[in-house]
Amino acid sequence: MKILIAGDGEVGFYLAKLLEKEFHDIILIDTQKGKLALVEKNLGIATVLGDSTSYKVLKDAGVENADLLIAVTSVESVNITTCLIGKKLGAKFTIARINNLEYLVDKNTLDLHDLGIDELISPESLAAREVKYLLKSPNLTEIFNIYNKDLYMMGMRLEDDASIINKTVAESAHLLSNNSFMIVAVLRNGKTMIPTGELQLFKDDLLYFLSTDHGKDKVLEYAGKKTVQIKNILVIGGSRTGKYIALRQSKYYNIKLIEKDFEKCNYLAKLIPNVQIIYGDGSDLNLLKEERITNYDAVISVTGNSETNIFTCLMAKELGVNKTIAMVENIGLFDYSQKMGIDTLINKKMAAANFIFRHILKGRVLTHLYGVDAEIQEFIVKKNSTIIHKPIKEMNFPENAIISGLIRDGKGYITLGNFQLMADDKVFVFSLPHSSKKVISFFK
């Protein structure tokens, strides 16, 4: 599979890095020589220097036999133009990163799909959507949906008061028996484990669940969390992500947004109804106190600077804010920030990359969780497979991998030990990287 990525920004670089593991024929196009040199040195990816809207540059990159063209420069119109030209020159599938959400929403005026752009993504909008889910269930460190509105992935940290602490998974199995959720991974001290019946759960473990829609509340119950209602939100940073959060959530929450650029403040104030816009530096403790940060149920820090976001969230935690969400673009900081006590991280690049992985590379879903060294894969059960009509626990499934859920007739199910697979089921498998080869051969 040949993949062209136009734009070596944060998203482009991250995508290249991820895709490089799976596919070998990846070419990165950018106008900055220095950046490309860095990529070649670090990732060993082929690069083409030049403007991606140029016929020649695209042809040089070999667009005519590319299977996928991803345009993720910071300029929307460049992305669109690149995809339009790329499609004409022979790219099979094109993805453009956009900022103007009208393109996503209003398909009557101009349907970009008709013109040759197969998928549109807006990382900021995806990040804002993640925040939306997190605000709905503030106890979670992570949540996103795997399949329609049926299957969700949820992450949660175990705290003192949970009844399942110090018990094994098998011991708490009676709580699991309603087929609406299951544990798929445990993160402890930076190490990822795929649970077996004998695995004992400790305080501060980060548990990952796969759950159906109505299982979401039961997951909370299982982990001994009370449902918390969030009413007041403080958003720090009026970047695009902050803007989308404020725009979309102002109906449901009281929102205050702090931004340090005056012009941007004015722009946002004019644009967003029912949101109080504050002009000031969000990392200034005095300002936060003046704006009564302690009155807020959640603080979401989405400035362009990861360190500021982490720092602000730590301060907020210190001052007693229940829920803090930090946008951390620097992936190297994930581990530390989680250790320091920031419960929830969001990352535009990963949001965008996951979106592309999940929706484009059909047949093999790959989802990367923040700080977790495991992946979800998707398989279709073949008709004459030997694994059909057998309870899952009787299969000889590889170690460090777990069948966690499936889609049958367009509906999502959680697959516990007694579940029997059928032909054409679409199965989700959670596995550590070194087991993934075994898993693949298991389904062959």
Add this chain to the structure above:
Amino acid sequence: MNLLQLNKIDTFKMIFRQIGGLQIILGFTMVVPLLVSLIYSEFYSALGFVLSGLICLISGFLLNKGFRSSFEPLNRHALIIAAFGWLIITTMGAIPYFLIANITPVEIAQQFGTNGANYISSLYYFKNPLHALFDSMSGFTTTGLTMAVHEPSIGKGLLFYRHFTQLLGGAGFIVLTLSLISQSSSRATFLLYNAESTGERLKSTVIETVRIIWKVYLGLTFFLFVFLVVGTRILLPEYSLADNIFDSINHAMAGMSTGGFSTLDDSIAGYHSQSMEILYLVPMIIGALSLPFYVKVIYNKQYSQIWKDMQTRSIIILFVLGSIILSFMLLLSGLVSEPFRIGVFQFVSALSTTGWQTCDVHLWDSASISFIVIFGMVIGGAFGATVGGVKIIRVLVLLKGLFWRINNYFSSDNSIKVVKFNNTRLLPEEMNKEISSAATLVFIYLIFLGLGTIIGYYTAGQGFTMKDALFESASAQGTVGLSCGITNPDMSRGLEITYFIQMWMGRLEIIPILILFRTIFLGTKPKVV
């Protein structure tokens, strides 16, 4: 020529040339009343219109040619042209009154109007040029105060002409001229349009905007005409069809422009019918709403605007509340026989600044007068309509600004204190600008209203009190046209001129007039301090 060093003479040359253009258009419009005079076989009136038309055309042509070499108007001249242009148009528009009054023989004039009239034809009042000017100004500014005591007795031709001037003045005579002769779309044009018309740019160019405004305006007038013909036919079947059509044309023009002239001796009360008074509420209400609002509803099919548009909504609410309150106040005073019939009609007439009258306001108590003056005539209808007054939008800006000030006290120093106004969100800076311009206008408006009242108090003569002076002054300045009797051909000359100036100021929202005075007395040099 260096445009930055224009002296007063050059400026006036340029202004005269522009005004020449206005006169030419005015000359051509005289054709319409001429035709009406011919239809009714009023040959002396017809002659009057022919002569007036020629005077306008020739003088306009001479001005335009004579100052051909002058430069194009700059932005800062727009308001001067507007103010001076209105004065000239009014003067030229007074010629038909004066001429017809002077050339029509007595025996023919006495045949005008209702049969068996036992009074001298009111046409003769116009032999006095000041009276002619007064009615012309009252017509073009859509006020409706008149020197013609018995309207029907001036002849159908002139009667039609009066209403026709209201139609022309309503949506702005200068912009009409611009839309007909000018192809340029400079900022000066836009400022001119701003000065006398709606101020909202609906199309990409001013000319297109003006054309669409006039289309909607004339369309609505036609609709009102049909509405009134049919309505009158149903409500007063015995009323003759010829009279019905003549009345309806004129009343449609006077209603749409919120002018308030009438073809009947006693205004709408002349029908002696309560249902006719209810029928005539419709033209007044339609006239009070802003023209851009109609464009949005009719052309862009934004029906939700009817309730979403802040002005329209507020006006409808104010119509209802004000009518009820005034009715109860009249009921309380016990001085009026049918308080609800009169209260509703008079309040709608005052707020829409139309000026159709169904009762003798002179009899009212001070409280009712104060109420109708403050909440009706001073507020006026919607900005962008043909109304007078300070316009409801200014009141809304000030009210909103007041609450904004109060609420700001409670929000933190760092927050951007946005205010939502008419579906847009204004930043503090923008809101302050709105507030200051609204406050300036309201302030100066009230100052001149007060001056007019005081002059009226001293010169109105026997039997008129402070409340009458206030009422008449507010009526003139708000281009309303309701009268408590002060305005009549025997009033003092000083007061007549005062009301004349007030109507002129009220129509153009005062500032352009002050700019004109500044130009005349101090020239066009910027003041350096």
